[in-house]
Amino acid sequence: MPPTYDSQLTMEKTPSYFVTKGVPSRIFNMSKETKFIVVVRDPVTRAVSDYTQALAKRNDVDSFEAMAFEDNSTGLVDTSWGAIRIGVYAKHLERWLQYFPLSQVHFVSGERLITDPAGEMHKVQDFLGISRSITEKNFVFNSTKGFPCLLRTPGGSARRPHCLGKTKGREHPKIDPKHPHLLRNIGNSSPVDRHVTSGYNLDSVTSLL
Numbered sequence: 001m002p003p004t005y006d007s008q009l010t011m012e013k014t015p016s017y018f019v020t021k022g023v024p025s026r027i028f029n030m031s032k033e034t035k036f037i038v039v040v041r042d043p044v045t046r047a048v049s050d051y052t053q054a055l056a057k058r059n060d061v062d063s064f065e066a067m068a069f070e071d072n073s074t075g076l077v078d079t080s081w082g083a084i085r086i087g088v089y090a091k092h093l094e095r096w097l098q099y100f101p102l103s104q105v106h107f108v109s110g111e112r113l114i115t116d117p118a119g120e121m122h123k124v125q126d127f128l129g130i131s132r133s134i135t136e137k138n139f140v141f142n143s144t145k146g147f148p149c150l151l152r153t154p155g156g157s158a159r160r161p162h163c164l165g166k167t168k169g170r171e172h173p174k175i176d177p178k179h180p181h182l183l184r185n186i187g188n189s190s191p192v193d194r195h196v197t198s199g200y201n202l203d204s205v206t207s208l209l
């Protein structure tokens with residue numbers, strides 16, 4: 001981590017931290033005050049998204065159903081498959097809560113980050129205790145891509161908005177509609193997961209723990 005003045009915040013982004021054993025204790029030993037921002041998404045959609053990414057890299061990938069189910073007829077889900085294991089958020093969160101209070105963890109809804117990026121960023125800035133300098137003015141919706149893009153200097157020079165690259169926002173393969181339904185069983189292991197999969201009101205995750 002770079003040296004930081006008292007008036008500064010150092011931020012670091014490593015998605016795999018949230019799901020990697022041993023990381024909470026290492027970060028705790030570095031700084032007990034660290035705050036965590038976790039972007040979550042409907043775990044079924046994120047599994048399909050991971051699978052889409054694998055398809056883009058290799059052409060010898062089994063079908064989604066073959067990877068996701070231990071037994072396709074009963075719908076028994078293979079939670080050891082990385083694409084699914086990562087989305088069992090409560091299991092990972094439990095490890096973090098052995099070291100850090102939930103008040104140091106903020107969940108961002110990946111869905112709302114797309115439909116209301118400024119609203120989600122307001123909450124992130126409040127969580128970090130910094131002024132709301134990122135607002136509605138920082139976002140423009142790119143209707144071709146179907147996602148918001150970031151304007152670093154709103155109202156400033158004619159700089160183009162920054163959109164995420166071509167590999168983000170990929171079209172997902174069609175999965176048999178009955179499978180996502182069955183897959184939602186992966187999210188039934190705890191109140192947090194149930195909450196995440198149904199309704200997606202992460203604001204009150206706290207009240208469920």
Ligand SMILES: Nc1ncnc2c1ncn2[C@@H]1O[C@H](COP(=O)(O)OS(=O)(=O)O)[C@@H](OP(=O)(O)O)[C@H]1O
Nearest residue numbers: 049050052113114147148149163164167168169170
């Ligand atoms: N603003 C904006 N622009 C483009 N894409 C956006 C945006 N906000 C969120 N998303 C969603 O981000 C998903 C990819 O993010 P990941 O963190 O999974 O990417 S990656 O694993 O590093 O490739 C990607 O998932 P897929 O749709 O499955 O590709 C997008 O749905």
